[in-house]
Amino acid sequence: MKTSSVRVLVVDDYEPFRRFVCSTLANRPEFQIVGEASDGLEAVRKAEELQPDLIVLDIGLPSLGGLEAARRIRSLSSESKLLFLSQESSTEIVQEALRLGALGYIVKTHAGLELLAALEAVCAGRQYVSGGLSGHDFTIASEENAPSEQSYPASPAPHAQSNKETSRRHEVQFSSDDGPFLAGFTRFIEAALEAGNAVLVVATESHRKRLLQRLLTDGVDVAAAIEQGRYIPLDVVETLSAFMVNGAPDRVRFLKVASDLIATAAKAAKGERPRVSACGECAPLLWAQGKAEAAVQLEHLWDEIAEKYDVDILCGYVLNNSQREHESHIYERICAEHSATYSQPTGS
Numbered sequence: 001m002k003t004s005s006v007r008v009l010v011v012d013d014y015e016p017f018r019r020f021v022c023s024t025l026a027n028r029p030e031f032q033i034v035g036e037a038s039d040g041l042e043a044v045r046k047a048e049e050l051q052p053d054l055i056v057l058d059i060g061l062p063s064l065g066g067l068e069a070a071r072r073i074r075s076l077s078s079e080s081k082l083l084f085l086s087q088e089s090s091t092e093i094v095q096e097a098l099r100l101g102a103l104g105y106i107v108k109t110h111a112g113l114e115l116l117a118a119l120e121a122v123c124a125g126r127q128y129v130s131g132g133l134s135g136h137d138f139t140i141a142s143e144e145n146a147p148s149e150q151s152y153p154a155s156p157a158p159h160a161q162s163n164k165e166t167s168r169r170h171e172v173q174f175s176s177d178d179g180p181f182l183a184g185f186t187r188f189i190e191a192a193l194e195a196g197n198a199v200l201v202v203a204t205e206s207h208r209k210r211l212l213q214r215l216l217t218d219g220v221d222v223a224a225a226i227e228q229g230r231y232i233p234l235d236v237v238e239t240l241s242a243f244m245v246n247g248a249p250d251r252v253r254f255l256k257v258a259s260d261l262i263a264t265a266a267k268a269a270k271g272e273r274p275r276v277s278a279c280g281e282c283a284p285l286l287w288a289q290g291k292a293e294a295a296v297q298l299e300h301l302w303d304e305i306a307e308k309y310d311v312d313i314l315c316g317y318v319l320n321n322s323q324r325e326h327e328s329h330i331y332e333r334i335c336a337e338h339s340a341t342y343s344q345p346t347g348s
Contacts, residue, residue: 070082082097089107170315275310283315
């Protein structure tokens with residue numbers, strides 16, 4: 001890319017900040033602002049139409065979140081370089097932005113000092129990560145080379161690492177319907193039982209029955225696992241009622257409920273490295289009930305449990321594309337609470 005004629009698309013829903021970015025670029029003759037957008041869908045459309053050299057992109061956008069917009073832009077305007085400019089400072093969100101192909105990420109509070117330096121670095125093909133984040137080990141990885149959102153493995157290996165920094169396994173799968181949702185849970189449960197783990201399954205009555213049918217069809221001796229205490233099915237509504245207070249998860253009650261369940265399950269786990277695994281849809285049910293903030297809070301609490309007790313956790317969401325797009329900010333926050341994100345294809 002020649003820095004003498006860098007064509008830039010600026011995307012931010014907050015008009016005063018968009019003006020700031022545009023005025024900063026206007027002071028540098030090598031930058032030419034060819035378009036502006038205030039939401040994600042408009043950004044995708046203009047990126048395809050204008051094919052800009054550089055896109056300065058916010059994450060918390062209406063209509064379509066910045067991360068999903070970037071994913072679409074990469075297929076429609078593959079030569080465009082991406083620089084994220086956001087209030088989000090979560091390391092998971094930053095890593096996801098870089099994984100999508102962005103070369104730069106600036107926290108908005110640092111934009112006054114860092115914007116020009118980041119623009120120059122990105123235009124030169126170098127990575128730029130905002131001050132306060134640069135101490136983390138961020139890597140540039142495109143979706144093709146190092147995907148963290150992918151089809152769930154056909155036979156996920158039971159987790160066996162002991163290093164505290166790498167042992168956290170709190171994963172999430174997003175499915176478009178019940179078929180792939182149940183397929184992902186079935187594989188997770190079978191791998192855990194095969195490894196000698198005890199498994200907590202927190203699901204609706206319908207999902208529990210269908211999971212049982214799938215496990216039996218696959219030849220899993222569920223009766224023996226239940227008798228041994230290694231397969232513990234729980235009703236999601238009853239489980240939520242044990243720690244929800246005024247529409248939100250009570251931290252003290254939640255930690256007590258989760259700790260007691262894990263302690264009970266741990267007694268039944270066997271093998272050289274006995275572990276507890278858990279899969280469920282507590283937070284997904286809250287989101288489906290319109291309690292999105294409570295769902296995010298609960299995922300954060302499950303993340304604490306995953307790290308504190310070294311538990312393998314898989315959360316399962318059934319979302320249609322419309323819900324994911326219209327509430328992309330919730331989707332992105334939920335992804336940020338997990339160590340890995342999987343997208344289950346229809347018909348799995």
